[in-house]
Amino acid sequence: MIATLRNVQVAYPASTGGDPGRGLEEINLALRGGEHVAIIGPSGAGKSTLLRLLATAQRPSAGYITLADCNPWGLGTRARQRLRTRIGLIQQSPPLPPRQRVVTAISASRTGQWPLWKSLANLAYPLDMANIARELSKLDLSDKIFQRCGQLSGGELQRAAIARTLYQRAEIILADEPVSAMDPVLAEHTLDLLNRECRQYNATLVVSLHNLQLALKYFPRVIGLRHGRIQFDKAAAEISQHELDALYANEQLRPTAVAHAAAWSDNRSRC
Numbered sequence: 001m002i003a004t005l006r007n008v009q010v011a012y013p014a015s016t017g018g019d020p021g022r023g024l025e026e027i028n029l030a031l032r033g034g035e036h037v038a039i040i041g042p043s044g045a046g047k048s049t050l051l052r053l054l055a056t057a058q059r060p061s062a063g064y065i066t067l068a069d070c071n072p073w074g075l076g077t078r079a080r081q082r083l084r085t086r087i088g089l090i091q092q093s094p095p096l097p098p099r100q101r102v103v104t105a106i107s108a109s110r111t112g113q114w115p116l117w118k119s120l121a122n123l124a125y126p127l128d129m130a131n132i133a134r135e136l137s138k139l140d141l142s143d144k145i146f147q148r149c150g151q152l153s154g155g156e157l158q159r160a161a162i163a164r165t166l167y168q169r170a171e172i173i174l175a176d177e178p179v180s181a182m183d184p185v186l187a188e189h190t191l192d193l194l195n196r197e198c199r200q201y202n203a204t205l206v207v208s209l210h211n212l213q214l215a216l217k218y219f220p221r222v223i224g225l226r227h228g229r230i231q232f233d234k235a236a237a238e239i240s241q242h243e244l245d246a247l248y249a250n251e252q253l254r255p256t257a258v259a260h261a262a263a264w265s266d267n268r269s270r271c
């Protein structure tokens with residue numbers, strides 16, 4: 001298994017002196033290397049928290065986690081940093097420095113894997129321009145290579161962050177709503193590309209999505225989270241409308257989410 005979580009819990013500090021905020025509770029999960037998994041669930045369900053846990057950006061309050069056969073929180077700082085070079089986290093609003101050029105931001109994703117002299121030389125002039133240009137062209141961003149990150153649109157920034165993680169050659173790619181700022185056609189194209197690239201390099205891909213249609217279409221395994229707990233974890237083809245209704249029950253997003261799911265079910269039954 002590339003990742004396992006046993007009875008994992010994340011409790012956030014209470015903001016007003018009450019009970020601790022609920023992030024995740026009793027999460028039990030095993031991910032095989034090379035698997036492609038979508039995480040769905042209403043706003044506040046814990047999707048980002050789960051991705052941050054898998055990225056070692058968040059420490060569990062309780063329970064046990066292994067990544068690539070080691071406990072990240074039992075490692076020293078250096079060893080944990082080395083482990084992080086094998087994990088790519090694509091955030092919904094990628095925190096790329098606004099004044100940094102796209103080429104520099106992308107090349108920085110590999111510096112943790114390089115010796116110090118190479119990282120320093122790379123700061124002065126990106127050493128691997130051809131491969132960076134290749135990753136950008138896959139995402140139709142070739143013309144943005146020397147642009148400053150702060151000058152990119154939301155969707156372009158998300159695509160630059162995806163190019164950065166692909167260039168990193170991460171073994172585990174975690175993406176938090178990676179296509180939320182893209183138009184529907186670009187969103188499909190980008191998710192399709194991300195899946196193909198991960199298959200080619202046998203990378204494990206875990207993506208949180210609010211768009212159920214995309215989750216069910218592109219991911220063979222889907223995890224439904226609600227109130228910090230796993231409601232279901234099963235093959236996309238086996239998820240029923242009833243389970244989707246229950247996942248989003250009483251949530252403000254329900255009408256949109258269920259409409260997406262109903263459209264997808266209709267399409268599925270017509271095929």
Ligand SMILES: Nc1ncnc2c1ncn2[C@@H]1O[C@H](COP(=O)(O)OP(=O)(O)OP(=O)(O)O)[C@@H](O)[C@H]1O
Pocket residue numbers: 012013021022023041042043044045046047048049050
């Ligand atoms: N840093 C934090 N401090 C306190 N509470 C937090 C923090 N981060 C998240 N939470 C709380 O934990 C819960 C889960 O949040 P999380 O961001 O993981 O949900 P999500 O499913 O990704 O939501 P969304 O779909 O809206 O992005 C929410 O109730 C949220 O308010």
